[in-house]
Amino acid sequence: MSDVFKSQPPSEFDVVVVGGGPAGVVAAIQSARAGVRTLLVEKSGVLGGTTVLNGVNAPGLFHAWGKQVIAGIGWELVTRAMADAHMSLPDFTDFKRPHYILQIWLDKAVYAAVCDDALVRSGAQLLLHTMLATVERDAEHWRITVCCKEGLVPLRAKVLIDCTGDANVVQLAGLRLNKNPALQPATLMMRVGGYDMATLDLPQLEEAFEAAIKQGDLLRRDLQHSENAVYRFLKSNGQNCNHIAGVDGSTSAGKTDAELNARRAMMRIYRFFKVQPGMEQFKIEWFASECGIRETCTIVGREHISANDYITGRVWDDAVCHSFYPIDIHRTDGHGIDIRPLAEGTVPTIPRGAMLPIDADNLVVAGRCISGDQTASSAYRVQATAMATGQAAGVMAALAVIHNQDVASVPIEQIRTMLKENGAIVPTETLVGSHVGS
Numbered sequence: 001m002s003d004v005f006k007s008q009p010p011s012e013f014d015v016v017v018v019g020g021g022p023a024g025v026v027a028a029i030q031s032a033r034a035g036v037r038t039l040l041v042e043k044s045g046v047l048g049g050t051t052v053l054n055g056v057n058a059p060g061l062f063h064a065w066g067k068q069v070i071a072g073i074g075w076e077l078v079t080r081a082m083a084d085a086h087m088s089l090p091d092f093t094d095f096k097r098p099h100y101i102l103q104i105w106l107d108k109a110v111y112a113a114v115c116d117d118a119l120v121r122s123g124a125q126l127l128l129h130t131m132l133a134t135v136e137r138d139a140e141h142w143r144i145t146v147c148c149k150e151g152l153v154p155l156r157a158k159v160l161i162d163c164t165g166d167a168n169v170v171q172l173a174g175l176r177l178n179k180n181p182a183l184q185p186a187t188l189m190m191r192v193g194g195y196d197m198a199t200l201d202l203p204q205l206e207e208a209f210e211a212a213i214k215q216g217d218l219l220r221r222d223l224q225h226s227e228n229a230v231y232r233f234l235k236s237n238g239q240n241c242n243h244i245a246g247v248d249g250s251t252s253a254g255k256t257d258a259e260l261n262a263r264r265a266m267m268r269i270y271r272f273f274k275v276q277p278g279m280e281q282f283k284i285e286w287f288a289s290e291c292g293i294r295e296t297c298t299i300v301g302r303e304h305i306s307a308n309d310y311i312t313g314r315v316w317d318d319a320v321c322h323s324f325y326p327i328d329i330h331r332t333d334g335h336g337i338d339i340r341p342l343a344e345g346t347v348p349t350i351p352r353g354a355m356l357p358i359d360a361d362n363l364v365v366a367g368r369c370i371s372g373d374q375t376a377s378s379a380y381r382v383q384a385t386a387m388a389t390g391q392a393a394g395v396m397a398a399l400a401v402i403h404n405q406d407v408a409s410v411p412i413e414q415i416r417t418m419l420k421e422n423g424a425i426v427p428t429e430t431l432v433g434s435h436v437g438s
Helices: 022-032 070-085 106-122 168-172 202-215 231-234 254-274 309-311 373-382 384-403 414-421
Strands: 011-018 040-042 125-127 131-137 143-149 151-162 188-194 283-287 319-322 325-332 337-340 350-351 363-365
Touching: 011 022, 011 384, 022 040, 022 106, 022 151, 070 106, 070 384, 131 168, 143 337, 151 168, 151 254, 151 384, 168 363, 188 254, 188 309, 202 231, 231 414, 254 283, 309 325, 309 373, 319 384, 319 414, 325 373, 350 384, 384 414
Parallel strands: 011 040, 011 151, 040 125, 151 363
Antiparallel strands: 131 143, 143 151, 188 283, 319 350, 325 337
């Protein structure tokens, strides 16, 4: 039987992290390494979240303008997985290349195993195949109920860290959330094959694609790109090349709609290409077990990251980490992506206040649902930033436990000191305004 339930219910922890994705794995490892009793709860059977379950196995961006701006535990996991797989990192000094070239393509299986090993070695406890059921606050603790295969189990924690990506802890605690009227579309990651680009009549295929849309056999967003959609889909072997619009992944019903609509789109794509000249051997070689959700909601935080804050590289007084990625808004109308690179030298920062829901004590949020508007969150939602906020959350939680105070009261310099001691890069005065120095 798991060590988690050696004590009589309710089992008690210093820190409980909910969600085992890019933010949650790092948060739990950091909290446990700081010496506090930590439990990580994950709904699936594998750690890694979007990197593994959703097949978006290309974390980034850790570097800005040729210099590393995010490091720490997330970087440790990524580089260890690359070394174990005998794979090479990109040349980060050549920063004028497109941003996706500077992301790090991981072996998903190796990365998942690396996360397992690092978490166990940290001393954190782990419950897979477990979901959160209730969240309540008493005078000194958070009381939560988790749904295990054997039934409902009560737990108690001094600090909760919400790394669900959808603010599930915050929602169950009855706290406020922001949701944009038009959510960015999801994507079902897949890999297709069975064709030779050199033998295909690409103009004819583009015409057939347009005809299939008119006939109702395809939707324009089934192939994500707005121009040369067929060429770009086939050139990429179908990876990250579809949009599933009109879904809200913040609920089980919404996630169900997303999964069903994603696989319907996959089959429309399959049936279309299978009957095209030269595509008789077309096949789907792999598809993700879960549809990748870009956006659901964000918390109402003590601070709010605006688009202007992000694109100007505002250095917040309580900044705990950097973020670096272009504005990356996926459109709902079938016309591709609005990508806006940052001005050269600009490196945004993430404030502690954006990770703290208002009207709550000892509750921290890390990952894509921290407080910010849709434009800013389209950039900071990515995996490297999620890892950085996860490590910051783990530090905040651990220090709050060690010093018996609320996470909002922990001095920011104590947070930054522990982050640096654990390999993280902290925004400092070495940044001249919003720019990385030469």
